[in-house]
Amino acid sequence: MSMKRKFTRSNKAAQAAALTLALACFTVLPPHAFAAQHIVIDRYVNGYVYGNSPNPDGTAEPDEPAAEGNSVTVTSGGTVDGFVYGGYALSDSGTATATGNSLTINGGEVWSVYGGDAFSTSGTATATGNSVTVSGVMVDGDVYGGNAVSNSGTAIATGNSVAVSVGTVDGVVLGGNAYNRTSGNAVATGNSVVINGGTVSSDVYGGDAAFNPSGTGTATATGNSVVINGGTVSKSVFGGWADSKSGTATATGNSVTINGGTVGTVDGHVYGGFAQIFGSGTATVTHNTVTISNSPTFGSTELYGGNIVGGAGDAFTGNTLNVWNYSGSPVASVQNFEFYNFVLPAGATDGDGPMLTAGTVDFTRPGGGASSSVSGVGFMGGGRVQQAGENFVLLKGDLDGTIANDGRTVTGKKGATLIYDAIRVDQIWGPAPFLSAAIESGPRVNPQAKALSEGFLSGMALVTQGTDAVAGPGMSNAVRAAQGANTNAGTAPVLAGFGALSGGSMRLNSGSHVDMRSVSLVAGLAVGRDLDIGRPTLGAFFEYGSGSYDTYNSFSNAASVKGKGDSYYLGGGILGRMDFMDTGPGNLYTEGSFRAGRLHNDYNSSDLRDATGREASYDSSSAYYGFHLGTGYVWNINDKASLDTYGKYFWTRQEGDSVTLSTGDPVTFKDADSSRLRFGSRFAYAVNEFVSPYIGAAYEHEFDGRARAATYGYSLDAPSLKGGTGIGELGLTLKPSKTLPLSFDLGVQGYAGKREGVTGSLQVRWEF
Numbered sequence: 001m002s003m004k005r006k007f008t009r010s011n012k013a014a015q016a017a018a019l020t021l022a023l024a025c026f027t028v029l030p031p032h033a034f035a036a037q038h039i040v041i042d043r044y045v046n047g048y049v050y051g052n053s054p055n056p057d058g059t060a061e062p063d064e065p066a067a068e069g070n071s072v073t074v075t076s077g078g079t080v081d082g083f084v085y086g087g088y089a090l091s092d093s094g095t096a097t098a099t100g101n102s103l104t105i106n107g108g109e110v111w112s113v114y115g116g117d118a119f120s121t122s123g124t125a126t127a128t129g130n131s132v133t134v135s136g137v138m139v140d141g142d143v144y145g146g147n148a149v150s151n152s153g154t155a156i157a158t159g160n161s162v163a164v165s166v167g168t169v170d171g172v173v174l175g176g177n178a179y180n181r182t183s184g185n186a187v188a189t190g191n192s193v194v195i196n197g198g199t200v201s202s203d204v205y206g207g208d209a210a211f212n213p214s215g216t217g218t219a220t221a222t223g224n225s226v227v228i229n230g231g232t233v234s235k236s237v238f239g240g241w242a243d244s245k246s247g248t249a250t251a252t253g254n255s256v257t258i259n260g261g262t263v264g265t266v267d268g269h270v271y272g273g274f275a276q277i278f279g280s281g282t283a284t285v286t287h288n289t290v291t292i293s294n295s296p297t298f299g300s301t302e303l304y305g306g307n308i309v310g311g312a313g314d315a316f317t318g319n320t321l322n323v324w325n326y327s328g329s330p331v332a333s334v335q336n337f338e339f340y341n342f343v344l345p346a347g348a349t350d351g352d353g354p355m356l357t358a359g360t361v362d363f364t365r366p367g368g369g370a371s372s373s374v375s376g377v378g379f380m381g382g383g384r385v386q387q388a389g390e391n392f393v394l395l396k397g398d399l400d401g402t403i404a405n406d407g408r409t410v411t412g413k414k415g416a417t418l419i420y421d422a423i424r425v426d427q428i429w430g431p432a433p434f435l436s437a438a439i440e441s442g443p444r445v446n447p448q449a450k451a452l453s454e455g456f457l458s459g460m461a462l463v464t465q466g467t468d469a470v471a472g473p474g475m476s477n478a479v480r481a482a483q484g485a486n487t488n489a490g491t492a493p494v495l496a497g498f499g500a501l502s503g504g505s506m507r508l509n510s511g512s513h514v515d516m517r518s519v520s521l522v523a524g525l526a527v528g529r530d531l532d533i534g535r536p537t538l539g540a541f542f543e544y545g546s547g548s549y550d551t552y553n554s555f556s557n558a559a560s561v562k563g564k565g566d567s568y569y570l571g572g573g574i575l576g577r578m579d580f581m582d583t584g585p586g587n588l589y590t591e592g593s594f595r596a597g598r599l600h601n602d603y604n605s606s607d608l609r610d611a612t613g614r615e616a617s618y619d620s621s622s623a624y625y626g627f628h629l630g631t632g633y634v635w636n637i638n639d640k641a642s643l644d645t646y647g648k649y650f651w652t653r654q655e656g657d658s659v660t661l662s663t664g665d666p667v668t669f670k671d672a673d674s675s676r677l678r679f680g681s682r683f684a685y686a687v688n689e690f691v692s693p694y695i696g697a698a699y700e701h702e703f704d705g706r707a708r709a710a711t712y713g714y715s716l717d718a719p720s721l722k723g724g725t726g727i728g729e730l731g732l733t734l735k736p737s738k739t740l741p742l743s744f745d746l747g748v749q750g751y752a753g754k755r756e757g758v759t760g761s762l763q764v765r766w767e768f
Helices: 011-028 449-490
Strands: 040-043 066-068 071-074 087-092 094-100 102-105 113-120 123-127 130-141 143-150 155-157 162-168 173-180 183-189 192-195 204-211 217-221 225-228 237-244 247-252 253-257 269-279 282-284 289-294 300-308 312-314 320-328 331-333 337-344 356-362 375-378 391-400 409-414 418-428 434-441 494-508 515-530 533-555 561-584 585-609 616-635 641-652 657-660 666-669 674-685 691-702 709-711 723-734 742-753 754-768
Touching: 040 533, 066 204, 102 113, 113 123, 113 691, 130 143, 143 155, 143 162, 155 204, 155 449, 162 173, 173 183, 173 217, 183 237, 192 204, 192 709, 204 217, 204 225, 225 237, 237 253, 247 269, 269 282, 269 312, 289 300, 289 657, 300 312, 300 320, 375 391, 375 418, 375 434, 375 449, 391 418, 449 515, 449 533, 449 585, 449 616, 449 641, 449 666, 449 674, 449 709, 449 742, 449 754, 494 742, 561 616, 585 641, 616 657, 616 666, 616 674, 641 754, 674 723
Parallel strands: 040 071, 066 094, 071 102, 087 113, 094 123, 102 130, 113 143, 123 155, 130 162, 143 173, 155 183, 162 192, 173 204, 183 217, 192 225, 204 237, 217 247, 225 253, 237 269, 247 282, 253 289, 269 300, 282 312, 289 320, 300 331, 320 337, 331 356, 337 375, 356 391, 375 409
Antiparallel strands: 087 094, 094 113, 123 143, 155 173, 183 204, 217 237, 237 247, 391 434, 409 418, 418 434, 494 515, 494 754, 515 533, 533 561, 561 585, 585 616, 616 641, 641 674, 657 666, 666 709, 674 691, 691 723, 723 742, 742 754
């Protein structure tokens, strides 16, 4: 079945008239150059308004060849009895460029509006990155995000946009319009329209590349889009439109997404791409996409992947219809789609459907050749898990032709975390034909979902680095601060403030790997006192850490996944150390700390997506707590040199969390524990009372460090930091003055093994 309709553009005559008017104006206005400006209209204006007008109130027409960065805002008190331009550029035979201009309409009433408009009589006209926002207004004419008009050269409209949320538009809405009057080229690419509310009484175009019906040339509309989330569009919706007389018209890679609202109530249809030939030209309308989801309302609406009127060409290849979680009204017909994708609701049960009902559905390729096929069947994330043996009705209607993969299987997903290896698609004939899908195998866990645990592990790694900051520079700084304060005060215990800051870049080898940049801060008060058995030190501290990370996972049976995230922790704790009296050439000591707080972790991956293309992300918040114990011996080699040999044990727990991914999947992260044992030594040498360098080395072994998780009750692969790491350090202790109670410690640490990288630390002590 092939349904062809004759289309005419109501604004063609208006464009031609505007072109003639602009030519006349150009012949009488001398050239000027004006700076970008920002105009607010809050009153009645009888005439046109230009963002780059030579008059501050915007009412005088500019004749400059470039308009950039201008803006016009029409408020609730404003009424313009004429057209409104965010920026307007005009050139006789050269280039006219309108770039980055904007028009915001918050209220009032206006005629047709243009975010940016560029007109050249015989050269190139370019409208790029202009925008219109309509949020509470009556527009008596058309709305153009960007408009490029050339008499006989090249017209280019790229990256322009329109957003409508409240109000009424009586005319058409175009994201970007490239219009050529006689001969040359018209190119519209990457333009967009988003409608969240309001009413559009005519057609909507993402991008439009058009010629005067008597013109000849090449028209190209690619990568344009329309998204409708609400409101009403009374007539047709075009992702991309291209028309020409005897040249070529191409509309490829355009898209229309309808998530809600009402569409086509007044003789309107939906086209991913559309081409019109007025004479003997050819057209290509391929690889366009129409997506319908949720619960929009349609009139007697026909859905086209592509359509050609008045000429010959391909309007079938690569065009795709996505029916995602759809519960909207039936449509009149569906045609010119090579591929069909269905994503059923999260809670779909055996026998549910149909997802979409149509009066007629045409699976045939115009002119012959391979017919349509179902390329994917999946389920939204969340809800119940569909099992093998369940059947669902996908599409019901008067089916014309047979799908190419009738009786064959396709793969599918449940959200982003489960995979179905075999879902059989069948075309069922009878009085009420339909397409059905039957699960033959699955589900199983998507191996790529391991990346989610990698993000959780990254948060735990940041918390364990905080443990190192407390047990390392935090502990040593607290002890030295308390010693210095006590020396100045005699034998009475005196509080001393201490602080330690560490940060750096680390690679965590977890089976795959994580690259993390982080900083940790420890600050607190410490007190120490000499006793007969030695010198105890006690302290309380506040801690904060922040990090950003990138995760990398590769798989033998799936594509690699990259992710990224940000995390921070906030907490506090206590620490203590006992330095015993000298035994032999040195003294024994023991130490420990306890800490607790909360970790916040945000993760997302653009490589891990569900069947609708949504990327997986989550926000997690969970408590952490832990302790460390250590003992060592400080050998005083001589009055200036000492060797500290130690052993330390670290235990940290990050409590689990239950999150819902942006794709709807439930993921439960279990408690993650880190259990590490470290042995090492540090050699220090006091050059004088102001400078003391040190060098050290250690080996650490992680016994756990595993991030376990599950989705829908199925376990995910668990990354782990279990293994050994070698650590080397260099540092320098500085005391600037004998009288100033301030000292610093600068250090750098290198890691190799399970943890690889370099960190730096700064310790500050102030003796009260």
